[in-house]
Amino acid sequence: xxxxxxxxxxxxxxxxxxxxxxxxxxxxxxxxxxxxxxxxxxxxxxxxxxxxxxxxxxxxxxxxxxxxxxxxxxxxxxxxxxxxxxxxxxxxxxxxxxxxxxxxxxxxxxxxxxxxxxxxxxxxxxxxxxxxxxxxxxxxxxxxxxxxxxxxxxxxxxxxxxx
Numbered sequence: 625x626x627x628x629x630x631x632x633x634x635x636x637x638x639x640x641x642x643x644x645x646x647x648x649x650x651x652x653x654x655x656x657x658x659x660x661x662x663x664x665x666x667x668x669x670x671x672x673x674x675x676x677x678x679x680x681x682x683x684x685x686x687x688x689x690x691x692x693x694x695x696x697x698x699x700x701x702x703x704x705x706x707x708x709x710x711x712x713x714x715x716x717x718x719x720x721x722x723x724x725x726x727x728x729x730x731x732x733x734x735x736x737x738x739x740x741x742x743x744x745x746x747x748x749x750x751x752x753x754x755x756x757x758x759x760x761x762x763x764x765x766x767x768x769x770x771x772x773x774x775x776x777x778x779x780x781x782x783x784x785x786x787x
Contacts, residue, residue: 639690641754644735646689647697648758651731654702661702665695700742701734708734711741715777729767732759736775740782748779748786 650664669691701708709722712733716722722730736755740748752775759771780787 638687640693641757642687642689643691643694643697644754645758645761646694647701647735648728648731650694650698651701651735652728654698655727655731661698665698697735697738700738701731704738704741705734708737708741711737711778711782712774715774715781717773726767728762729759729771732771733774736771737778737782740775740779744783748783752776752779 646668650661650668653659653668654661654664712725712730713722716725725733732755735758736751739746739751739755743751752772755775756768756772759768
């Protein structure tokens with residue numbers, strides 16, 4: 625933590641949460657328009673997450689995303705998309721394939737799996753909870769159950785020592 629809440633600083637976790645949400649939004653845009661990571665991140669930070677649009681108080685509005693974490697997720701998912709899709713595909717049940725998933729669910733899963741596979745310092749339970757929160761920001765139905773089930777299966781495979 626960078627400081628206790630209420631003294632003008634914020635827990636770093638809040639900035640990472642904001643980075644995860646922004647990363648999913650950026651990756652969604654990249655998927656929809658087949659754009660490159662750097663161009664989307666630049667536009668995203670200049671026009672959608674501008675200084676002055678966010679606050680250090682989570683009760684007062686948007687939290688400034690951790691730009692390093694945001695960039696790492698977006699670039700990491702972009703560079704490892706085939707590997708991530710292979711992992712996700714192996715965790716889907718029945719007739720589901722990665723390509724059949726709604727785009728937003730697919731980018732949420734890719735982001736979470738990237739963190740599970742590449743950020744061992746972040747507990748798997750935190751990664752799952754964070755991305756379930758992201759899913760809840762966009763969906764109210766069974767989609768969040770799908771996200772939870774896939775991430776739980778993958779966490780057990782990717783973080784066997786932890787779980």
